[in-house]
Amino acid sequence: EPQLSGDFATLMEWADKVRRLKVRTNAETPLDADTARKFGAEGIGLCRTEHMFFDPERIGAVRQMIMSETEGGRREALSRLLPFQRQDFVELFRIMAGLPVTIRLLDPPLHEFLPHSDAEIAEVAESLGADVVAMQRRAQELSEANPMLGHRGCRLGISFPEIYEMQARAIFEAAVAIAKETGKAPVPEIMIPLVATRRELEITKAQVDKVAQEVFGETGHRVEYLVGTMIELPRAALVADRIAEVGDFFSFGTNDLTQTTFGLSRDDAGKFLPLYVEKGILPKDPFVSIDPDGVGALVKIAKEKGRSVKPDLKLGICGEHGGDPFSIAFCEEAGLDYVSCSPYRVPVARLAAAQAALHGGGDRTA
Numbered sequence: 001e002p003q004l005s006g007d008f009a010t011l012m013e014w015a016d017k018v019r020r021l022k023v024r025t026n027a028e029t030p031l032d033a034d035t036a037r038k039f040g041a042e043g044i045g046l047c048r049t050e051h052m053f054f055d056p057e058r059i060g061a062v063r064q065m066i067m068s069e070t071e072g073g074r075r076e077a078l079s080r081l082l083p084f085q086r087q088d089f090v091e092l093f094r095i096m097a098g099l100p101v102t103i104r105l106l107d108p109p110l111h112e113f114l115p116h117s118d119a120e121i122a123e124v125a126e127s128l129g130a131d132v133v134a135m136q137r138r139a140q141e142l143s144e145a146n147p148m149l150g151h152r153g154c155r156l157g158i159s160f161p162e163i164y165e166m167q168a169r170a171i172f173e174a175a176v177a178i179a180k181e182t183g184k185a186p187v188p189e190i191m192i193p194l195v196a197t198r199r200e201l202e203i204t205k206a207q208v209d210k211v212a213q214e215v216f217g218e219t220g221h222r223v224e225y226l227v228g229t230m231i232e233l234p235r236a237a238l239v240a241d242r243i244a245e246v247g248d249f250f251s252f253g254t255n256d257l258t259q260t261t262f263g264l265s266r267d268d269a270g271k272f273l274p275l276y277v278e279k280g281i282l283p284k285d286p287f288v289s290i291d292p293d294g295v296g297a298l299v300k301i302a303k304e305k306g307r308s309v310k311p312d313l314k315l316g317i318c319g320e321h322g323g324d325p326f327s328i329a330f331c332e333e334a335g336l337d338y339v340s341c342s343p344y345r346v347p348v349a350r351l352a353a354a355q356a357a358l359h360g361g362g363d364r365t366a
């Protein structure tokens, strides 16, 4: 049972008095959300919804949704996923009890959702009433040479709008249910992944707004909500003023931003980065600590451009860097509003945020 107590809890209270940065958590399960709250998280900064779909009860419908060649087929699969997804958000809103909850719409590694074995293909074919050869062709069409730079994030939401519509419906229905249950409506912060252009955010935000109106009409209840974006591609940082005209908040996805700024796969970096650090080519692993001159510079550009349009634009960070003290010091100096990190990093982040507030931002070492 995670719990802070004794001198450590007192130290944390002191830290909270001096820090300016808020500390949120990355969480998608009730257990993670609950743990993070016990460690003092002040909200969820990133709920990665794709993880929810790997559940054995759901993966069949997910495969069907991706593999179906008709909108009707996709909608049928999505209608089976809706109750699960609604329940996911009901539980998170209940645990977070009015604290902010940022829900990121689906950002799947598409290849992980595709059927792989002959048995899986046969199963999808049967469930869709399609023939096996057609399904093999479909799986081939959807497979990509470079999935991490492919049909992910909002690109998928734009190709298959019904996916984001189902998720938005689940979020709003859950928020209305909690408002009825507790008398206090959560304010969901809906986040669009992998945005590179203003238009992508406009299109996906319109999908969300449309569903919000439908649910409010059907239930006779309204809830406040925000729609914002991840900034995790260099282009998004460079056109952040245009993106800020559409979005209510930015959250820096520094995992992808590091990958795309260095042109270095986040999954393979470990193979040679230690050598780079050993030789002094890089002072630190940039996937752990923000590189102030690369990703850090893009964060500052996005902040300046975004806030030139919306002075109060809410800014956070939700990559792994959000739990790293050096990066937290950078976020303090850059003027972000919050960091979001994994539940067990929350106490460290509270301390690091306090230290950064007292001693200023991180050193420039690169």
Ligand code: PEP
Pocket: 046, 048, 107, 232, 252, 253, 254, 255, 256, 257, 318, 319, 320
């Ligand atoms: C990121 O890219 O930094 C991020 C938080 O999203 P994910 O790690 O899920 O790609």
Ligand code: MG
Pocket: 232, 253, 255, 256
């Ligand atoms: Mg990302």
